[in-house]
Amino acid sequence: MAKLLLKLQRYFRRKPVRFFTLLALYLAAGSLVFLHSGFSGEPTVPGSPRSPAAAEGPGLPYLGVMQLSRGFKAAATMPAGGRRHGPWFKSTSKEPSDRGKSRDNARSRALRGRSGREKEEDRARYIGCYEDNTRQRTLRGMSFFDYKKMTVFRCQDNCAERGYLYAGLEFGAECYCGHKIQASNASESECNMECKGERSNTCGGINRLSIYRLELAQESARRYGSAIFRGCFRCPENVSIALPASQLMLNMSVDKCVDFCTEKEFPLAALAGTTCRCGFPSTLFPLHEREDEQLCAHKCAAEEFESCGSAEFLLVYQTQVQDNRCMDRRFLPSRAKQLVALASFPGAGNTWARHLIELATGFYTGSYYFDGSLYNKGFKGERDHWRSGRTICIKTHESGQKEIESFDSAILLIRNPYKALMAEFNRKYGGHIGFAAHAHWKGKEWPEFVANYAPWWATHTLDWLRYGKKVLVVHFEDLKRDLFVQLQRMVALLGVTACEDRLLCVEGQKDGNFKRSGLRKLEYDPYTPEMRKVISGYIRTVDAALKLRNLSGVPEDYYPR
Numbered sequence: 099m100a101k102l103l104l105k106l107q108r109y110f111r112r113k114p115v116r117f118f119t120l121l122a123l124y125l126a127a128g129s130l131v132f133l134h135s136g137f138s139g140e141p142t143v144p145g146s147p148r149s150p151a152a153a154e155g156p157g158l159p160y161l162g163v164m165q166l167s168r169g170f171k172a173a174a175t176m177p178a179g180g181r182r183h184g185p186w187f188k189s190t191s192k193e194p195s196d197r198g199k200s201r202d203n204a205r206s207r208a209l210r211g212r213s214g215r216e217k218e219e220d221r222a223r224y225i226g227c228y229e230d231n232t233r234q235r236t237l238r239g240m241s242f243f244d245y246k247k248m249t250v251f252r253c254q255d256n257c258a259e260r261g262y263l264y265a266g267l268e269f270g271a272e273c274y275c276g277h278k279i280q281a282s283n284a285s286e287s288e289c290n291m292e293c294k295g296e297r298s299n300t301c302g303g304i305n306r307l308s309i310y311r312l313e314l315a316q317e318s319a320r321r322y323g324s325a326i327f328r329g330c331f332r333c334p335e336n337v338s339i340a341l342p343a344s345q346l347m348l349n350m351s352v353d354k355c356v357d358f359c360t361e362k363e364f365p366l367a368a369l370a371g372t373t374c375r376c377g378f379p380s381t382l383f384p385l386h387e388r389e390d391e392q393l394c395a396h397k398c399a400a401e402e403f404e405s406c407g408s409a410e411f412l413l414v415y416q417t418q419v420q421d422n423r424c425m426d427r428r429f430l431p432s433r434a435k436q437l438v439a440l441a442s443f444p445g446a447g448n449t450w451a452r453h454l455i456e457l458a459t460g461f462y463t464g465s466y467y468f469d470g471s472l473y474n475k476g477f478k479g480e481r482d483h484w485r486s487g488r489t490i491c492i493k494t495h496e497s498g499q500k501e502i503e504s505f506d507s508a509i510l511l512i513r514n515p516y517k518a519l520m521a522e523f524n525r526k527y528g529g530h531i532g533f534a535a536h537a538h539w540k541g542k543e544w545p546e547f548v549a550n551y552a553p554w555w556a557t558h559t560l561d562w563l564r565y566g567k568k569v570l571v572v573h574f575e576d577l578k579r580d581l582f583v584q585l586q587r588m589v590a591l592l593g594v595t596a597c598e599d600r601l602l603c604v605e606g607q608k609d610g611n612f613k614r615s616g617l618r619k620l621e622y623d624p625y626t627p628e629m630r631k632v633i634s635g636y637i638r639t640v641d642a643a644l645k646l647r648n649l650s651g652v653p654e655d656y657y658p659r
Contacts, residue, residue: 222254222265225309227289227302229281230268232426236307237266237276238363240420245271246474247295250310258312262418266307270294277361277419279309325356325367326416330394333370333412334383341368341377348372349400356415365421365606368412369405371396375412378421379602385414386582416606424457424603429479433487436506438592440491441566443558444551445522446513447574448493451588452477454577455491457604458585459594464489466496471529490592497558502565509588510562512640513574514656515555515633516625523547539624548629556636563643571644575653581605 230236239262244252253273257265262275270291289308293301302308334340343362347354350372359367359376366383368375379385391405394413398406407413440455440463442448449472452463462479464486465472473480479489491509496502513521523544527534538544562569570591577584582601589596625633634657641651 222258222310222312225264225279225311227284227286228266228279228307228309229284230266230274230302230305230307231281232305234280235274235276235422236279236281237264237274237309238280238420238422239275239277239418241272241274241425243272243476244474245294248273248301249293249296250299250301250308252295253301254310254312262312264309264311266309267293267301268307269304270301272302274307276363278363280363281307325352325418328366328385328414328416329388330391330407331368331383331385331387331412331414332389333410336382337375340380340382341366341375343376345374346372347374350374350406351398351400352404352406352413352415354400355406356417360417360419363419365417365419367415367417369394369398369407369415370412371406371408372399373409378423378599379606381598381602384582384598384602385605421603421606424460424600424607426460427456427462427478428460429462429482429488430490434490436593437485437487437504438491439502439505439508439566440493440511441502441505441508441558441562442495442511443513443515443518443522443555444495445518445520445525446511447521447577448495448511449477451509451511451572451577452491452493454581454585454604454608455588455592457607458589458596458601459490459592460596460600461490461594462488464492466492466494466501490594495558497554497561499561499565502562503567505567507568507591508562508566508570509591510559510566510569510571511574511577512559512571512652514653515552515636516656518555518574519548519551519633520624522551544624545626545629548625548633552629552633552636555633556639559640560643563647571649573653575655581608 228236235241240257242256248267248271250267253267254265256273257275263277264275264279266274266276268274271294284306288306289300289303291301291303293299300308338344343359343364345358347358350369352369355369355374356367358374362376364376364378366377366379368377377383389411393411394407395405396408398404405413440448440451442451456463456477462482463477464479464482464484465477466484469477469480482488484492484494492505494501494505502508523538524533526547527538527543568591570587572584572588582605585601585604586596589601637652637656641656645651
């Protein structure tokens, strides 16, 4: 044995390349075995007994494409091998510990999932496999996608938190909520796609929904708690056309009208005294000219402290129903004739602007970079090469002459540098919709960040004004203040005809998935007097450059600081 080892040692000394080749193959084989064992088991959930992070406290759940206002509630402790359920389930019955061995046959897997679901009838009852259509959705409420970590529980929990009656999963990664099922049944074998984050369960199929009925613990969860107040508006002339559904309610209240319009699958509920009207934002009722709320201050018959409007002035709420008139998106049918940049300094709202453009035009936007997290959450153009010509415009933060001149035209998005710097700092240390920790603000990271990024804010705008071939300047603050008009300007530059009804639909879906819910209030102003002095100089430089090109200068709220 010793002689054999000695011979091998001498051999590899003479042939070192073969030795390292064999070593590399050995390590690669070991890595493959390790990865296979890691993926074949049941996915772990932060905070669950199976997760190593459980000892450190419950982890934050991974949010999908739709960042819902309430988010997820932490799941209760999960018995080994059992399903996770949100706090909205009624039953406390025990779950089966053995889900059965996995099968390769798609139909067998669907039937196995169905048998498991039937045992949960008191919690979230499985209804069946249903047809779906991208242009006429089966479930027309809120929706969100997650092409990496979608599970049945997460979809159910999100829909239940929003007060919906049904939750449906499609294509292994898409979740749809609604109050009505508006399609026909399909064969169970057609719901044959595994959930992206839970291989043991089925999440619909191609244009097929696995639908659950959610048994809510409290009926009040379906009430209008998350409806958004839109304001007081004059009743349109052709009210029966503008708001096609209506019902006389002698005991009128806000929640009764909102519930009625939600049940009818309309995104707007308008209270007109003792009449409840429902409809969509349209050219007949655009919701652009708000009236004094005192004109709608007529008491409701059923609620003494609520206003219910009048026949002349309507009190309008936006329901939980999602307006699907602007939700369809696709790649361009033919290669784009020009490359249009959506250029901005980081933190200026580029991702939010992409969301608005995709809804307004119906086409995906691309990117000069590749961000996997954005792709997983619905920005499908993220994976395309920026010169592919399949996307309506290209996100970029570049500011060099060569990069700028490679585009035929550009939408230049400018934001108040004080807000943009804080937003980008939050993204860098907290993610697209997260926030930097206080330790980062108080440490050396923040001063270094401002010193490096503040000059870039000015040079980015100056470079695009200097080298850009055809530049449309849009101020982030104007886009927030007057979305309809600014979006019309942006769409016109892109060469796409967007009907007004579609733009009005965008107004109702404007917040999207990546608009941060306002900068987190700090206990102190992070900007020192020295920082403010330098940044104010950059603002004056950009303001002068804009006016030199006969453009409006920076918005007034950039000053004073």
